[in-house]
Structure formats: structure tokens, C-alpha cells
Amino acid sequence: MAGIGFELKKLFRRKGLLAGLRAYGCAGILCTGPMLLGVLLQLGILVLCGWAGATKAEQDLLVCMVTDTLLASLTVTSLFAMPVTRFLADMLYEEQEQLVLPSFWGANALLLVGGCGLYGLFLLVSGATLLQGLLCLALFAEMIVNWNAMSFLTALKDYRSVLIAFAAAVGTAFGAGALLVLLARAPALEGFLFAVALGYGVMLMLDVWRLCRYFPDRQGSPWLFLRWVDRFLPLALTGLCTDIGLFAHLVLVWLGPIGVQVKGLFYGAPYYDVPALLAFLSILVTTVNFVVSVEVQFYPRYRTYYSLFNDGGVVGDITAAGEEMLAVLNRELFYTALKQLFTTAGVISLEALVMGYLPLGFNDLMHGYFRTLCVGYGLYAVGNTVLLILLYFTDYKGALGAALSFAGAAAGLTALSLRFDPAYYGFGFLAGAAVLFLTALLRLDRFTRNLPYRILGQQPVVAEEKAGAFTRLGLFLERHSLQKKEEA
Known part of the structure; x- marks a missing residue:
């Protein structure tokens, strides 16, 4: 949000009613556009379901699967969201941009392993078919990377591209759903679930591409950010509890x-x-x-x-x-x-x-x-x-x-x-x-x-280095990575 505020200051320096309206409109689009596009995607898929002749039970199950998957992925990533943002801010302040992208992949790895394991167990006993479960798990994994990418993208100023990524996801989902179900006559539930997963997959690729373009240098441990989770554990718990x-x-x-x-x-x-x-x-x-x-x-x-x-x-x-x-x-x-x-x-x-x-x-x-x-x-x-x-x-x-x-x-x-x-x-x-x-x-x-x-x-007289469970996990993973490299 601070980056958006920086951009809006330039708009508010301009005088006149139209300049003020433009600034408020810019803030509205940047802040609410992704949310509104997500709602539009849900409602649009339901409309396509009706056109495809899907039963009420299929429509309800599609909504439940997508909603449960999105809420589960949000809850999982909320544990790291705020500490990761603090880590990113510190790295940029210290001009250590080369350490950012490795930690992005490290955070994704931990969240994917832990989150997919838990959500996979839920899907096994949920009553979903094998194909439905695999599609839900794929969507869950994509959204973990997407939510995590949004935490890292606070450094970017290319907000138009952020909205383009969401719009591309919605457009891809609509187009794929129409082709699969309305034209190819694929099963409505599985076809639209695949379309939603494909749409958010497009958003994932665009977000990761922007991150790689913004942080081209990649050095350091992918587990460095875990020290920030220990240092700012109240931040992690605040995001989770909210x-x-x-x-x-x-x-x-x-x-x-x-x-x-x-x-x-x-x-x-x-x-x-x-x-x-x-x-x-x-x-x-x-x-x-x-x-x-x-x-x-x-x-x-x-x-x-x-x-x-x-x-x-x-x-x-x-x-x-x-x-x-x-x-x-x-x-x-x-x-x-x-x-x-x-x-x-x-x-x-x-x-x-x-x-x-x-x-x-x-x-x-x-x-x-x-x-x-x-x-x-x-x-x-x-x-x-x-x-x-x-x-x-x-x-x-x-x-x-x-x-x-x-x-x-x-x-x-x-x-x-x-x-x-x-x-x-x-x-x-x-x-x-x-x-x-x-x-x-x-x-x-x-x-x-x-x-x-x-x-x-209230500041400590001597700098304190907090080394808790997450720091020990990071050190263990670093030693394991070094052993693998030495063996190779």
C-alpha cells in the first residue's frame, strides 16, 4: 500500500476536480479491482454453468470446491504474509535485492509441502472424485504461489500489470470454460473447475514473471526469511488470527x-x-x-x-x-x-x-x-x-x-x-x-x-537475536542443501 500511496501523491499534487477524481479512481481500481474480478469470475462461471445445463447440485458443488480451496489457501499463506513483507522491506532498505527471489521460492516450497499435504488429506476423505480432487489440489497450489507473490510484489510500481494479470485470469477461465463445456461438451463440473485452475495458473505465470524481471539477481539461502518469522512472530500470528x-x-x-x-x-x-x-x-x-x-x-x-x-x-x-x-x-x-x-x-x-x-x-x-x-x-x-x-x-x-x-x-x-x-x-x-x-x-x-x-x-539496550523453531528449521534446511550439493 505504501507504494500505491507514493504514486497517488503525484496525482494529488495536481490541482482541480478532475485530478482528484482521477486519484480516487486510481486508488479504487488498484485496491478493489482484483477483488471485484474474483467475484466476477465466480458469478460468471455460475452463469456459464446455467447455459451449459448443469444441475443445481453441480453448481453448488463447484461453488463449494472453489470457495473452500480459496479460503484454505488464504489461511495457509496468512502465516507468512506479514513477516515476508517485513523481510522484503528490510532487504530493500539494505539494498540486498538479490536475497529476495530465493526466499520467495523457499516460502513457496514450505507452504506448498505443508499446505498441499493437509489439504490433500482433506480432499481424500471429502467425497470428491479423483479428478475433482486433483483439480482442487492444483488450484490450491496455484493460489498459494499467487497469494505469496502478492506479498512480494509490494516492491513493484507496475500496478497496471497487476490488474492485467487478474483480468487475464478471468478471461482465460471464461474462455476455457466456454470451449470445454459449451463447445466440447465436457462434464460441466470438471470442465469449469479446470477452467478456473487454468485461469489462476495464467495469473501465477504473470506474477512470477514480473518478480523474476524485477529481481533478476538470485543469491543467498532460500530459507533466510524464516529468521524474520521468528523475529516477528507476532506479525505472523496477527495475519493468521485476522x-x-x-x-x-x-x-x-x-x-x-x-x-x-x-x-x-x-x-x-x-x-x-x-x-x-x-x-x-x-x-x-x-x-x-x-x-x-x-x-x-x-x-x-x-x-x-x-x-x-x-x-x-x-x-x-x-x-x-x-x-x-x-x-x-x-x-x-x-x-x-x-x-x-x-x-x-x-x-x-x-x-x-x-x-x-x-x-x-x-x-x-x-x-x-x-x-x-x-x-x-x-x-x-x-x-x-x-x-x-x-x-x-x-x-x-x-x-x-x-x-x-x-x-x-x-x-x-x-x-x-x-x-x-x-x-x-x-x-x-x-x-x-x-x-x-x-x-x-x-x-x-x-x-x-x-x-x-x-x-x-521500550527498545532493547542490546540487539536481540531471536532464534526459535523457524530459525532452526531454516538452518536444518540450509545444512541439508549443502550436503546435497557436496554429494552431487
């Missing part, structure tokens, strides 16, 4: 009274899933606003404040810069929350009218879920923004505490809500999102009350 809190309510509802067993271990809850997907789209305004308002407005003050510590600034200048930085931060967070509030209120107000024109079969229960989850996702969006600001101030323990609270509350309260009337199911996630918002906000307020002490007084 994803658990975001997805747990969906999985629990699948297994609840309104869940439907599509086939074997593939479950779904159409009455809940469709409103959840549409409600999630209501937070795109906060995603865009975080980049435009917080990154563009807050980051220059943040950089000025910390540079005064590094460059020997006087106390008066440091105090004035700190006050200005926090004033801008408070203002931008307030505007972010206000924009999300107005967006959520507007979406809820227009929901009944808009849904009436869409062939989604909304009933009263689904309308209720949609309104509840709109509020829940709105709270999550603002709370997650505050959590990211905690990471800016390197309050990793505070961010982890907020993420743990979110995961525990969202999962626990959703499980509790399943004991009551189905109309209350969405309130578990709403309450969990409220816990995230309040926990992160209170922690940020407490942390910034005495910021100079946090920056100077």
Missing part, C-alpha cells in the same frame, strides 16, 4: 442448522453466503480510503516525525511533529469511520430496492443477514485500519492482542449464536468485529499517549 476471525463465521454457519451438505465434506449455506458476499463489498470504500487518506495524508507526517529521532532533531521540533502527526491521524481515522458509516447506512437503506431487481431470490432471512453483516463488515473495516496503524508504530503485541480478540470473539460468539434462532446468526460476527474495533482503538489511544517513551524507552 483471517480466522474473518472466515470462521462462514465455516461455522456451514456446519450449523441452515448449512447444506452438498457432497461429502463440502458444505455451504446459500441463505447466508450470498448476503455475506454482497455485504463484504460494502467495505470497499474503506479499502480505498485507507490508501488515499491515511497513506497519503498520514505517512508524510509519520516519516518526518521518525526522521527527527534518527537525524538528531531537537526536542521542540520532535514534540511539534508528533502533535501534528497524531492530529492528522485522528482526523483521517475519523473521516474513514464516517465514510464507512454513511456507506453502510446508504447500502442498508437501498438494499430492499436494489435486491428486488437482482435474481438472487432474497427472502426475509437473507435481508436480515445482509443488514447485520453490513454493520459487522463496516466495523471490521475500520477496526482493521486501526490495527494496521498499530503495525505502523511497531506495536506488534497490541496488534496481535486485537487480532486474537477478534478471532476468539467472532468464532466463539458465532458458535454460541447457532443455539438460537437462525435470524441471529450474523450477530456473532458483528460482535466480534466490534471487539476488534474497540480493542484496536483503545490500544492505539494508550500507545500514542506517550509515544517518545514507546520509541526510545
Whole structure:
């Protein structure tokens, strides 16, 4: 996001209404384009399924297989996502770009071995056929590399190519699906599952090609990044807990009274899933606003404040810069929350009218879920923004505490809500999102009350080298690689 903010600063320097609209439009496309293209892919494949005469059971199973595979791959890669980003930032700062690409392949290797092993076991007992299981496993492996590549691509400024990769994936999936199922008369489920895997495979190749072009030099150990996982273990757990809190309510509802067993271990809850997907789209305004308002407005003050510590600034200048930085931060967070509030209120107000024109079969229960989850996702969006600001101030323990609270509350309260009337199911996630918002906000307020002490007084006097399980794993793999080379 910082790279996007850098590009947007140039757009906002231009004067005039059209320049401002262009900047907001650029942020909207860059931040929400991939998400919207992913939704378009899911909906488009379902439309093609209908044209191909696929049964309702086949369509439901296709949605379950793709959804489970995407969520599983996201959860697996979330463990390394934040430490890898920190590793990349440190390597670029130290001008050690040649160490980046080997660690990319090392992270992929570990995630693929561990993730494919676990997901492969699930597929073996899931009730999927051999071909269906192999296609799901291939899609899972592709998405692990794709999500991991997106963590490394934060160094690139070629955002147009990022969107082109997503668009190419969607276009390839549509084209392959139409050729295989509509023209070649292949089985609908397997044909479209192959088309989706082929589309994301194209995105994988484009992402890896960009990485190889940006980091042509390749030196060093592929396991170096594991030391950063140990050094910043709270970052790894923060990413994992945030994803658990975001997805747990969906999985629990699948297994609840309104869940439907599509086939074997593939479950779904159409009455809940469709409103959840549409409600999630209501937070795109906060995603865009975080980049435009917080990154563009807050980051220059943040950089000025910390540079005064590094460059020997006087106390008066440091105090004035700190006050200005926090004033801008408070203002931008307030505007972010206000924009999300107005967006959520507007979406809820227009929901009944808009849904009436869409062939989604909304009933009263689904309308209720949609309104509840709109509020829940709105709270999550603002709370997650505050959590990211905690990471800016390197309050990793505070961010982890907020993420743990979110995961525990969202999962626990959703499980509790399943004991009551189905109309209350969405309130578990709403309450969990409220816990995230309040926990992160209170922690940020407490942390910034005495910021100079946090920056100077809480730093270790002697540099500490944390060597935990991940570091030992990396050393073991390095020794094993050296032995293989010597034997060869």
C-alpha cells in the first residue's frame, strides 16, 4: 500500500476536480479491482454453468470446491504474509535485492509441502472424485504461489500489470470454460473447475514473471526469511488470527442448522453466503480510503516525525511533529469511520430496492443477514485500519492482542449464536468485529499517549537475536542443501 500511496501523491499534487477524481479512481481500481474480478469470475462461471445445463447440485458443488480451496489457501499463506513483507522491506532498505527471489521460492516450497499435504488429506476423505480432487489440489497450489507473490510484489510500481494479470485470469477461465463445456461438451463440473485452475495458473505465470524481471539477481539461502518469522512472530500470528476471525463465521454457519451438505465434506449455506458476499463489498470504500487518506495524508507526517529521532532533531521540533502527526491521524481515522458509516447506512437503506431487481431470490432471512453483516463488515473495516496503524508504530503485541480478540470473539460468539434462532446468526460476527474495533482503538489511544517513551524507552539496550523453531528449521534446511550439493 505504501507504494500505491507514493504514486497517488503525484496525482494529488495536481490541482482541480478532475485530478482528484482521477486519484480516487486510481486508488479504487488498484485496491478493489482484483477483488471485484474474483467475484466476477465466480458469478460468471455460475452463469456459464446455467447455459451449459448443469444441475443445481453441480453448481453448488463447484461453488463449494472453489470457495473452500480459496479460503484454505488464504489461511495457509496468512502465516507468512506479514513477516515476508517485513523481510522484503528490510532487504530493500539494505539494498540486498538479490536475497529476495530465493526466499520467495523457499516460502513457496514450505507452504506448498505443508499446505498441499493437509489439504490433500482433506480432499481424500471429502467425497470428491479423483479428478475433482486433483483439480482442487492444483488450484490450491496455484493460489498459494499467487497469494505469496502478492506479498512480494509490494516492491513493484507496475500496478497496471497487476490488474492485467487478474483480468487475464478471468478471461482465460471464461474462455476455457466456454470451449470445454459449451463447445466440447465436457462434464460441466470438471470442465469449469479446470477452467478456473487454468485461469489462476495464467495469473501465477504473470506474477512470477514480473518478480523474476524485477529481481533478476538470485543469491543467498532460500530459507533466510524464516529468521524474520521468528523475529516477528507476532506479525505472523496477527495475519493468521485476522483471517480466522474473518472466515470462521462462514465455516461455522456451514456446519450449523441452515448449512447444506452438498457432497461429502463440502458444505455451504446459500441463505447466508450470498448476503455475506454482497455485504463484504460494502467495505470497499474503506479499502480505498485507507490508501488515499491515511497513506497519503498520514505517512508524510509519520516519516518526518521518525526522521527527527534518527537525524538528531531537537526536542521542540520532535514534540511539534508528533502533535501534528497524531492530529492528522485522528482526523483521517475519523473521516474513514464516517465514510464507512454513511456507506453502510446508504447500502442498508437501498438494499430492499436494489435486491428486488437482482435474481438472487432474497427472502426475509437473507435481508436480515445482509443488514447485520453490513454493520459487522463496516466495523471490521475500520477496526482493521486501526490495527494496521498499530503495525505502523511497531506495536506488534497490541496488534496481535486485537487480532486474537477478534478471532476468539467472532468464532466463539458465532458458535454460541447457532443455539438460537437462525435470524441471529450474523450477530456473532458483528460482535466480534466490534471487539476488534474497540480493542484496536483503545490500544492505539494508550500507545500514542506517550509515544517518545514507546520509541526510545521500550527498545532493547542490546540487539536481540531471536532464534526459535523457524530459525532452526531454516538452518536444518540450509545444512541439508549443502550436503546435497557436496554429494552431487
